[in-house]
Amino acid sequence: MNFILIAVIVLGAIALIAAIVLFAASKKFAVYEDPRIAQVGELLPGANCGGCGFPGCSGMADALVKGADAGSLDGLMCPVGGAETMGKVADLLGMAIANSEPMVAVVRCNGTCEHRAKIAEYSGLRTCAAMHACGAGETACGFGCLGCGDCVAACQFGAISLNPETGIPEVDEEKCTSCGACVKACPRNIIELRKKGPKGRRVFVSCVNKDKGPVAMKACAVSCIGCGKCEKECNFGAITVENNLAYIDHLKCRLCRKCVTVCPKHAIVDVNFPTPAPAPKPKEPKKEEEAKA
Amino acid sequence: MKIKTFSLGGIHPAENKLTHEVATKVAALPKQAIFPLGQHIGAPAKPVVQKGDKVKVGTMIAEAGGFVSAPIFSSVSGTVFKIDTAIDATGYRKPVIIINVEGDEWEESIDRSDKLELVAAHPELTPEEIVKRVQNAGVVGMGGACFPTFIKLTPPPTAKAECVIINAVECEPYITADYRLMMEHADEILVGLELLMIGAKVTKGYIGIETNKPAAIELLTKKCDEKFNIAGSKFSVEVVPLKQRYPQGGEKQLVDAVINRQVPAPPAIPVNVGAIVQNVGTAFAVYEAVMKNKPLFERYTTVTGKKLQNPGNFLVRMGTPMKDLIDACGGMPEGDNKLLAGGPMMGKALTSVEVPICKGTNSVTIISDDEARRKDAQPCIRCAKCVGVCPMGLEPYLLAKLSEVKNWERAESEDITSCIECGSCQYTCPAYRPLLDNIRLGKSTVMGIIRARAAKK
Numbered sequence A: 001m002n003f004i005l006i007a008v009i010v011l012g013a014i015a016l017i018a019a020i021v022l023f024a025a026s027k028k029f030a031v032y033e034d035p036r037i038a039q040v041g042e043l044l045p046g047a048n049c050g051g052c053g054f055p056g057c058s059g060m061a062d063a064l065v066k067g068a069d070a071g072s073l074d075g076l077m078c079p080v081g082g083a084e085t086m087g088k089v090a091d092l093l094g095m096a097i098a099n100s101e102p103m104v105a106v107v108r109c110n111g112t113c114e115h116r117a118k119i120a121e122y123s124g125l126r127t128c129a130a131m132h133a134c135g136a137g138e139t140a141c142g143f144g145c146l147g148c149g150d151c152v153a154a155c156q157f158g159a160i161s162l163n164p165e166t167g168i169p170e171v172d173e174e175k176c177t178s179c180g181a182c183v184k185a186c187p188r189n190i191i192e193l194r195k196k197g198p199k200g201r202r203v204f205v206s207c208v209n210k211d212k213g214p215v216a217m218k219a220c221a222v223s224c225i226g227c228g229k230c231e232k233e234c235n236f237g238a239i240t241v242e243n244n245l246a247y248i249d250h251l252k253c254r255l256c257r258k259c260v261t262v263c264p265k266h267a268i269v270d271v272n273f274p275t276p277a278p279a280p281k282p283k284e285p286k287k288e289e290e291a292k293a
Numbered sequence B: 001m002k003i004k005t006f007s008l009g010g011i012h013p014a015e016n017k018l019t020h021e022v023a024t025k026v027a028a029l030p031k032q033a034i035f036p037l038g039q040h041i042g043a044p045a046k047p048v049v050q051k052g053d054k055v056k057v058g059t060m061i062a063e064a065g066g067f068v069s070a071p072i073f074s075s076v077s078g079t080v081f082k083i084d085t086a087i088d089a090t091g092y093r094k095p096v097i098i099i100n101v102e103g104d105e106w107e108e109s110i111d112r113s114d115k116l117e118l119v120a121a122h123p124e125l126t127p128e129e130i131v132k133r134v135q136n137a138g139v140v141g142m143g144g145a146c147f148p149t150f151i152k153l154t155p156p157p158t159a160k161a162e163c164v165i166i167n168a169v170e171c172e173p174y175i176t177a178d179y180r181l182m183m184e185h186a187d188e189i190l191v192g193l194e195l196l197m198i199g200a201k202v203t204k205g206y207i208g209i210e211t212n213k214p215a216a217i218e219l220l221t222k223k224c225d226e227k228f229n230i231a232g233s234k235f236s237v238e239v240v241p242l243k244q245r246y247p248q249g250g251e252k253q254l255v256d257a258v259i260n261r262q263v264p265a266p267p268a269i270p271v272n273v274g275a276i277v278q279n280v281g282t283a284f285a286v287y288e289a290v291m292k293n294k295p296l297f298e299r300y301t302t303v304t305g306k307k308l309q310n311p312g313n314f315l316v317r318m319g320t321p322m323k324d325l326i327d328a329c330g331g332m333p334e335g336d337n338k339l340l341a342g343g344p345m346m347g348k349a350l351t352s353v354e355v356p357i358c359k360g361t362n363s364v365t366i367i368s369d370d371e372a373r374r375k376d377a378q379p380c381i382r383c384a385k386c387v388g389v390c391p392m393g394l395e396p397y398l399l400a401k402l403s404e405v406k407n408w409e410r411a412e413s414e415d416i417t418s419c420i421e422c423g424s425c426q427y428t429c430p431a432y433r434p435l436l437d438n439i440r441l442g443k444s445t446v447m448g449i450i451r452a453r454a455a456k457k
Helices: A002-028 A035-043 A056-070 A082-093 A128-133 A150-154 A181-185 A213-219 A229-233 A258-262 A286-292 B127-136 B149-153 B177-184 B186-199 B214-227 B251-259 B280-291 B322-328 B385-389 B396-404 B408-413 B424-428 B435-456
Strands: A103-107 A160-162 A169-171 A191-195 A202-205 A239-242 A245-248 A268-271 B032-036 B060-063 B078-087 B093-101 B163-168 B204-210 B236-242 B275-279 B298-304 B312-317 B337-341 B348-350 B363-368
Touching: A035 A056, A035 A082, A056 A082, A103 A169, A103 A202, A128 A150, A128 B435, A150 A160, A150 A181, A181 A191, A191 A202, A202 A245, A229 A239, A229 A245, A229 A258, A258 A268, B032 B078, B060 B093, B127 B149, B127 B186, B127 B280, B149 B275, B149 B280, B163 B177, B163 B186, B163 B251, B163 B280, B177 B186, B177 B214, B177 B280, B177 B298, B186 B204, B186 B214, B186 B280, B204 B214, B204 B251, B214 B236, B236 B251, B251 B275, B275 B280, B280 B298, B298 B322, B312 B322, B322 B363, B385 B396, B385 B424, B396 B408, B396 B424, B396 B435, B408 B435, B424 B435
Parallel strands: B163 B204, B163 B275, B204 B236, B298 B363
Antiparallel strands: A103 A191, A160 A169, A202 A268, A239 A245, B032 B093, B078 B093, B298 B312, B337 B348, B337 B363
16 A cells, blocks of 8 residues: 555656646747748648748748738749739738739740651650750750650649650649749750730740751751741840740730741740731731730 | 789670771861860860861860860861851760861971880970970870860879879770770880879889780780880889779779779879879870870771671771761661760760761760660669679669659768769669669769859858
């Protein structure tokens, strides 16, 4: 009986001392975590894709709360959740949020099997990175898509798939969250995040070949040859030709599609427009104004 | 006596030295010569000629673009056609100088006689003078890596050179250019070695040759005994026969095999253990540069392949398109073939026959489709053969996997940067796994991370 009593007293005493120590420690070394961080974290998608530039959603939540305390959420954007999520976060934090344009990943290569002849066969490790490291690939174009699908593997949302007929990846606009994982995965920097555009309408140069015209022309039927016709045609200064390659600034482009029609190589692509681009020399210049509107 | 070799790993692929006994021919002048500006490790050279300029054989057309760089000399006489881009051995379009060939007029400063110049007749050759002449002649390592030779001859102050090792191993299958060079120009090579020893301020030299070249071993041993290993000679040179094993021609493996010293992991280089390794072709180039005032614009190259009609060895002007050499050997064989700049183990696959011969092109190898094609990769069966053959003592299966899953930290701690990309692991893998493909990707990524880290500091 006595033993039991002693044991209970001793253990009880230890428990009491330990409880006091723990209580004191928890008060003394308490780390205050803003409860809003957890709340913001709840609102974020939880994909931990890193598309925002922070290590996962909790890192982003932390940055958002800090940003709110500093008085601005500028530059913080969850590409996956988009404006909807950011709006909820802003409400929670009592901040106004600049409505960021929705973006989408764009594959800037149209060098399909049909347009770009194979000149060699690669039998090594079938990843784009490996193929890129050991040469120009299976075609004469040293800039275009290698078609091994590193971008497909990088996409966490199943938004990119290789089209078996063309050998070129295609982006599912509905699923694309513009997290930028594919942009990083592509060893040739073919994929770019561009403004989604009204009703998904976009105009872009579907080529990244910086070779001189004759060389690019030989390598691929739809390569940009840097002729500069589009640059001259553009009324908005959206197109620049550098290193034999045209680039359309998606922030300046007004979607008039004049460049699409003048491109002799059909390297400029328009997507999601209900009608084909106007004929090369439209007689009524008003058409362009309509498209703009 | 046990024949020496390196201590770890190694393989012995079929030798296929088809052109061993084919005497070197002088390749015909090309119609147009192409000179890539990046023919060496380091900064690309900067052009010093313009379109329309007349050049002679031996005229400098591009100067060194930095400290680790080398000038480039015209190998032909004619007119600069344009400065443009062309596909080089990397497979990509790079800046090049293209010269239209007209006649064959040499710079007068070049001594074109066959007379053997001896060091004894040139008292002006101080170590500094030799290094300067080697640098000015654009001499780089001729074994394939193309590291500027003058830098190797001036080691960092923390290291002290004790000996020069001439790399005459030629362990790569098919290639015989170095062997032919030794058989045809042994005297010049030995003078070149002497110059290298003076330049590096050492008195001990070694020549490492694999035992599949008995004639070269015999010849060089005899010549060395007559020239160096006599009473009153300042230098002593030993010809070291080495057991045939790939990759014995790797610097670190050769140092291990010849003087039994192990070069530590990068950034250590052979001179940290006292050795300066130079290819036999480099020794010859040094001789020509210093004694004949002839810059580096020609080299010995093997053009080989089982299906090629007349494979051979050529003394070829740099800038000659490979197509010219292949045509001189009977033309490209029928069917699909794999074209390599270099041998089958370390060579670089090319997609164009217009690629020019450069300072480092020791061979043009053509392999038929059925031999070249890889078999489908099977799952790793954990047999550890790759670990057994790795000459650097690495674990290739692990490094490949780490690269695949992008675990760069672990890859770095497992010394992925020590990999010399010899391909022994992939050669030996019974499951045909693309080990080196993965490791190479991982290595370049990890090296990028290390550089970024160093830049931050």
